[in-house]
Amino acid sequence: MSRVPVTILTGFLGAGKTTLLNRILTEHHGRRIAVIENEFGEIGIDQGLVVNADEEVFEMSNGCICCTVRGDLIRVLGNLGKRRDKFDYVLVETTGLADPGPVAQTFFMDDDIAAEYALDGIVTVVDAVHVDQQLGRSRETEEQIAFADVVVLNKTDLVEERRLDELEARIRSMNGVTAMHRASFGSVAVDVLLDQRSFDLTVALDRRPTFLEPEYPFEWTGVYRLDPGTHTLRFDAGPDPTMGLAVLPLPEATIEALEAGAERCVRVFAEPPACVRVGDQVTPGHHVDAALDAVDQTAVTLLIGEGTGEQLYGLFCEHLAEEYHPTVTTADGATIAPVIERAWVAAHEHDESVTSVGIEADGNVDGDRLNQWLGKLLDDKGTDLFRMKGFLAVAGETDRVVFQGVHMLLDSQPDRPWGDEPRRNQLVFIGRDLDADELRAGFQACLV
Amino acid sequence: MPGLTGRVAQRRRAGVLRQGWSHLLDDYPTALAWACGGRLVMTGDSSGALTAVDAARSDIVWSFADAHEPGPVHLAAGGPSFVVSAGADGVVASRDAATGALRWRHELGAAWLDTISVSPDGSRVATAAGRHAHRWSADGGDAWTSFEHPSTVAAVAWTPAGELVTASFGAVCVFGDDPEPKARFEWQGSLVSLVLSPDGDVVACGSQDNTVHFWRTATGTDAAMYGYPAKPSALAFDDASRLLATGGGEAVTVWVFGDGGPEGSTPGVLDAHADTVTSLAFAPRSTTLASGGRDGGVLVWRLGPDGNGKAVGFNVCDGRIEAVAWRPDGRSLAAIDASGHLTTWRTGS
Known part of the structure; x- marks a missing residue:
């Protein structure tokens, strides 16, 4: 007998769980989905078999939180199991404050439930606008992200692209194996949410974890076309006393070449930096720390060696361009704009627990x-x-x-x-x- | 279910279960009770239907397809004359057992009702809706509601004196006429099943943490039985209040009360099911035990004074056994299983 798959939907109140739920119910015509709800959502659920359950956490006599299960789910799923012919998928929507641990454990710890249901995955809806604040304040939000097999970064229409990159990187630093999808108004394909078999050992590892992506020691790179000779590199004053930087030649102005260059640059950044001050020279291939001690702007001289005409160089900076506005000017005073640029979100930015x-x-x-x-x-x-x-x-x-x-x-x-x-x-x-x-x-x- | 059929096949010659009739119900059966002194067998199913079958002739005496809204139905018989049912619609109803005529009906709101019980003397009916227990006299009057338990009431039962007993997370409560419990037996765990010894001396619960916990009602002294591989959701006391049969895994574990036990004693272990035991029932006034399992097996055991025993009857149904129940005279056994069948057997050696 095949077990009925169950997806747990978590997320802070207001993140858009109910919108996503309605979307799943509307789009997934072929499925007969039962929904177990723990709170009254922002909007009603219009389809499917909806059951309300009072969240009841059953702690065990041995005090072990790892054995804690959700009694309401055991009861409701037990009863639903006796109507098996009437549905073939279960969605459990938890409250924004729910600890996903006991919900997930219910599917392993309770014999009766484990015999009839298979936990398919934990989907966590994250509000791109507010998650930064919530992560600081709420253990629940942290834990919901930590437990997730799929994170839906919702309300992305209200947040700019670069900010979303940062959020994704922040979430990845907490949970390196989750799949992540961007959405606005819960617009994400149902087939990346359901039937993921995340707890099935035979398929769970086919998805390569992304936790091995390098953590870069720099946050921003601009790629410039530079002639041989002397250039001026300026930074605005900002909160940090120094700016670590390195300039590296790149073969072409593509994101791929830039990412390959970033790998090389990680090794350059691993070398102890030479300290440079206003007016000092910087040459390609070396890690330097520029002291940002001028009142307004700090300018260093960028010396591009003898070459045969214009070449591409990546300027790898420790801090974000939007904070320090790096500018490159020629000896004639003409400003050179970067051909392409990319922000790397450094993992050290947030001190996550x-x-x-x-x-x-x-x-x-x-x-x-x-x-x-x-x-x-x-x-x-x-x-x-x-x-x-x-x-x-x-x-x-x-x-x-x-x-x-x-x-x-x-x-x-x-x-x-x-x-x-x-x-x-x-x-x-x-x-x-x-x-x-x-x-x-x-x-x-x-x-x- | 090769495990079970394989194991019990060796006992084929000892079979005391003689196949009676079998009925295919319209939906998943969830409740089973004998009524009218054993003349009728009643079932409730997941469509909300109630059906009464003549035990001797196997024909349907009455049936109500919409006795409750769709959802699991629970049943209990009261003496010879009435049955009560509770459903996912939050409705408790009492019917005349012989005719099915509705006697009374109460709506308790949105909560699914998972338990119903009639007091031993047939004078009172109780159920639980969410965190409240409800009680009526047999005629549906005299409504009484308990205090709000700290969590959902999982089961209700009665003392021989007709006092209501509830099991929920963390405690067993015993009620007099006051909504507050007159006695509480506490255990920091989720109690999922409840049984009282017929003499009222012992209350026992299966707990979500795979233990059986029991209290002696006179003193409140308690003990826990550890070592179950699964939660013991099936419990049964024999009429002599001496043997407590417990599920909680593939084996039936039998604790012997008396002679200083069961504390420190070794229980009887009845090992033949190939999957979790789901239902247990002692035959009236005897130490013959019926067990049903998730493997579809129905076994009958003769138990000795030490709680050990041998299987003397067996059968395999098409689906997981939901419930087994003895006819009041102990001469027939009925079972309902997940394939939708109500099956009866005559028993005797």
Whole structure:
């Protein structure tokens, strides 16, 4: 008997959950969807079988929050299961303040529910206008993002593009494995929300986690066409005392070339910077820290070496152009505008308590040591670990082992033979106050 | 269900269940009760229908397709003469068992009603709607409502003296005439099932955290039984108040009360189902137990004084067993399963 898939819809009040819900119900004509609602939305739900449930969190006698389930869901789903022929999908809309943990755990901890329902995924609707404030104030919003398999960044029509890039990067720094879609008025294709099989180990890992995207030490790059000779580079005064920067030649003025250049520039930025002051010279290929101590504008001399005519250079800046307005002028005083530019959102911008920690390592792990380490980790940190996913090369096993977990509930199974593929491990932990170094060291110690 | 059929096949020669008749209902059956002294078997189903079947001739005596709005229906028989039903429409209704004629009907609002019970002497009826328990006299009058429980009331039951007992998150409450409970037995966990020993000395609950918790009503002393692989949603006491059969996994675990137990004792373990036990019922005035499982199996067990026993009858239905119920004389057993069948057997060796 196939289990009925369930999607959990979370998001702060006003983020647009109900709009999205109505959209799903309107568009998904082929499905008979039952909706379990926990609050009165901004607007009514007009279709489908709608059941109201009073959120009831059942804590266990052992006090373990990882065993906490939602009693209202158990009751309602139990009753709905007896009307199985009348629907084939369930949407659970939680209140804006709901902790997604117990909702998700209900589908694993309760025998009766697990027998009849399969959690398909957690969709979190984020209000692009207000999420920045909410993230500072509300643990619930952080946790809803941390638990998400899919984030819908809603109300994007009210926010400018660059801001959206920053928000996406902020959300990714918290949850590196979530899929993310932009929407206004909940306009997102239903097939990226439902039937995701996010908790199905056989498909969950086919989506490559994005947590391994590099975190750049610079926030903005402009690409300029520059002749050999002397140029002037100016920055406005701003909140930071110095501006880290590097100038690198680029082969062409495309985003791809720029992104490839960014990889090279990360290594340049890794070198200790030389300090430069007003009037000092800056040459391509070096990491410098320009002291922004002039009252209005700081100007340094940009010396482009002997070359054969005009060439493309990327100016990689530690801080955003909109804050410091970098300008490049020729010796004649003509201003050169960038051909293309790109903001990189540096991960250090927000000090999130909820983060993703990705671990990648070649080779094999010792199964026993890994179990011991994970067991202790879950004992100590299970409450703060929201989600984990990954695959492992276990010494002595011919198959890749895939695993994933919600709090302390960990599920793993062999996936496919490694064959000729190099054996390696990839894990991601999403949680609160995670110590990345400790996690990495702990995992390293399990390698054989 | 190969596991079950495989395991019980060896006991084929010992079968005491002789197939009676089987009825295919219109929808998923959710409630089962014998009425009129065992002359009728009644079911409720997910369409909101109630059906009464003549136990001897297997024909339908009465049926109401729209007894309740669509949704699971729950049923209880009151003495020989009436049945009460509760549904997802928030309605409690009482009907004449023999004719199906409506006696009374109360609407409790939007809440789904998941439990209904008639007091042992047939004089009172109770249900729960959300966080409130409701009680009436058998004629539908004398309405009484409990205080607001801290969470949804999962089950209601009665003491032999006719006092209402409720189970919810964190506590069992016993009520006199006051809306506030006269006694509370607390346990920091979600209580999902409830049974009282027929002598009223023990109240037992299955809890969401895979334990069975019980209290001695006279003293309030309590104990918890750990080690269940699943939540014990099926519980049954024998008429002598000595054996407590509990589900909570594939095995039936039987605790023996008396001789200082069950604290510190080893329970009887009845192991034959291939999936979670969903329903348990002791035959009247005996230690013969019927068990139904998610595997579709119906087994009959003869239990010894230590709670252990052997399966003496078996059958496999087409779907997960929703409920098993003995005829008041103990000579027939009925079961409803997820395939929509109401099946009866005659029992005897």
